[in-house]
Amino acid sequence: MQKPLTFLSSLALAAAVALPVAAQDEPGLDTVVATVNDTEITLGHMIVARASLPQQYQQLPEDVLFKGLLDQLVQQTALADSFTGELPPRVTLSLENETRSLTAGEAIEAVMAEPVSDEELQAAYDAQYSDAEPEPEFNASHILVETKEEADAIKAELDGGADFAELAKEKSTGPSGPGGGSLGWFGPGMMVPAFEEAVAGMEAGSVSEPVETQFGWHVIKLNETRTAEAPALEDVREELETQIRQTNVQEAIESLTDSAEVDRSAAEGIDPSVLNNIEWLN
Structure with missing residues (x-):
C-alpha cells in the first residue's frame, strides 16, 4: 500500500481533480x-x-x-x-499423491456435472417406486417410565379417564414428554422391534398395555394410521438425480480402470507389512 503524499503543488492538484478517475x-x-x-x-x-x-x-x-x-x-x-537441498521422499510423494487425488476429483466432478436425462430419471423412479408395496405408517404417543409398576399405574389412570397428553407431560421420562408424548408419524423399521410390534397390533384411538424395550416401560396410544403412498417424481427428483450421478461416477471409474493398461505384477510377492516402514520416508 502506498504511503499518502504529504503535499501536492496547486497545479498538480488541479490537474488531478480535472482528470477522470481510472477504474481499477x-x-x-x-x-x-x-x-x-x-x-x-x-x-x-x-x-x-x-x-x-x-x-x-x-x-x-x-x-x-x-x-x-x-x-x-x-x-x-x-x-x-530458506530450504536447501533435496526434498525428503515424504514431501515429494505427498505432492504426487495430492496431485493425483485432486486431478481425479476434477474428473469425478466432470461426470457429476453431466445432465441427467428425463428417461434416466423416469427409469430410476420406476425401479425404486413402481413395484413398491404400500406400507402402513403410524402416528402414536407414549409415556415412558422406568418400571412396570409405574407403567401399570399410568395405564390405570388412563383407563379411569385421565388425559394422555397431560399425563405424559407430568410423568414421562422420554424427550417427547413435554410435547404430550407425541412421536409423530413413523413407518416400519423406525422404532425398536418391541415398540413397533405393539403399535402394529393396535387400533387407532386405543391405549396399549405396558410394553418393555431397552429404554424402559412404555404406555402407547395409537392416534392414527395411514398407508404411505409413493412420492411424486418431482418430490424425489433431486435425490434420484444424485443417485444416478453417483452410479455414473462408479461406472466411469470401473470403465476407465478396465480400459487402462494396468500392470500389477510388480506388486506380487511383496510382503504387505512393508507399508509399516514409515522410516523410509525420511
Whole structure:
C-alpha cells in the first residue's frame, strides 16, 4: 500500500481533480497480494487456504481471516525459500499423491456435472417406486417410565379417564414428554422391534398395555394410521438425480480402470507389512 503524499503543488492538484478517475481492475485469482523474495502470493492462494481451514476457523471475522492467512502464506514462503537441498521422499510423494487425488476429483466432478436425462430419471423412479408395496405408517404417543409398576399405574389412570397428553407431560421420562408424548408419524423399521410390534397390533384411538424395550416401560396410544403412498417424481427428483450421478461416477471409474493398461505384477510377492516402514520416508 502506498504511503499518502504529504503535499501536492496547486497545479498538480488541479490537474488531478480535472482528470477522470481510472477504474481499477476487479480482483481475481491472479491478483498479487504480496511478494516474498520475488515469489508472488495471489488472492487465489489465499482463497484456497481459506477453503481448507477447519469449520471453526472459517467463522472468524473476514478481516481477521485475511490478515491471518496472508501472514501464514508469507511465513510459509519465507521458510520454503530458506530450504536447501533435496526434498525428503515424504514431501515429494505427498505432492504426487495430492496431485493425483485432486486431478481425479476434477474428473469425478466432470461426470457429476453431466445432465441427467428425463428417461434416466423416469427409469430410476420406476425401479425404486413402481413395484413398491404400500406400507402402513403410524402416528402414536407414549409415556415412558422406568418400571412396570409405574407403567401399570399410568395405564390405570388412563383407563379411569385421565388425559394422555397431560399425563405424559407430568410423568414421562422420554424427550417427547413435554410435547404430550407425541412421536409423530413413523413407518416400519423406525422404532425398536418391541415398540413397533405393539403399535402394529393396535387400533387407532386405543391405549396399549405396558410394553418393555431397552429404554424402559412404555404406555402407547395409537392416534392414527395411514398407508404411505409413493412420492411424486418431482418430490424425489433431486435425490434420484444424485443417485444416478453417483452410479455414473462408479461406472466411469470401473470403465476407465478396465480400459487402462494396468500392470500389477510388480506388486506380487511383496510382503504387505512393508507399508509399516514409515522410516523410509525420511
